[in-house]
Amino acid sequence: MTVSPSFRLARQLALGIPALLLGGAYISEYGFGLHPCEMCWWQRWPHFAAIALALLSFRAPRAGLWVALAALAILVSGAIGGFHAGVEYGWWEGLTGCATIVPQDGISALDSIMNAPMIRCDEAPWSLLGVSLAGWNFIISIAGGLAILILLSRSKPHAQA
Numbered sequence: 715m716t717v718s719p720s721f722r723l724a725r726q727l728a729l730g731i732p733a734l735l736l737g738g739a740y741i742s743e744y745g746f747g748l749h750p751c752e753m754c755w756w757q758r759w760p761h762f763a764a765i766a767l768a769l770l771s772f773r774a775p776r777a778g779l780w781v782a783l784a785a786l787a788i789l790v791s792g793a794i795g796g797f798h799a800g801v802e803y804g805w806w807e808g809l810t811g812c813a814t815i816v817p818q819d820g821i822s823a824l825d826s827i828m829n830a831p832m833i834r835c836d837e838a839p840w841s842l843l844g845v846s847l848a849g850w851n852f853i854i855s856i857a858g859g860l861a862i863l864i865l866l867s868r869s870k871p872h873a874q875a
Contacts, residue, residue, distance in 0.1 A: 721778065724865035728784035729768035731858040732761035732791070735851060742847065748839050753798040753809075757851050760791035778866055785862035792855025798848035 736758060742748040750758070764787035771780035800806050845853070 718869040720865045721781070721869035724785075724862045724869065725768060725771055725777070725781050727858055727862050727865070728764060728771070728781045728788070731788055731854065731862075732764040732768075732784075735791075735854060736761050736765075739847070748847070753794065753801065754848070757791045757794045757798065757848065760787040760794070761855075763787045764791070778869070781862065782866055785859045785866070788855050788862070789859035792852050792859060795848045795851035795855060799846055799852055802846050802848060 739750065739754070739758060743750060764784040767780050767784035767787060771777040771784070774780055839847075
């Protein structure tokens, strides 16, 4: 069975968007020391799910369903990113205040917790053009998730293999 170009692009986006956003998150964390707060982690989990769902679409029957579910997971991450950006910009209160990074370097757990840096959810550690990382996740994820769903709606159901 042949795969339509719009479905092929939808599947590539469903795999590529979360992979690139997670890659950027890990590069910013390990390359530039921008450790994630709790709400940053909340944004990552749907992207992990989207990658798994997009990969499943290559082997499982009803590939279009898996790509659509991946798009929905990407949209969920975008919605969480939008909420988090609003907390960072002071538009509303967050659900959590901060998170810590607990090092595993052989010292006691209490000493690790007491000496760990506090990562606040209501402060953007970095921005580009006035938009925080959470804001960029919102923009890219919402646009990408909607684009995937639009592409799926334009592909023929029998050409989603």
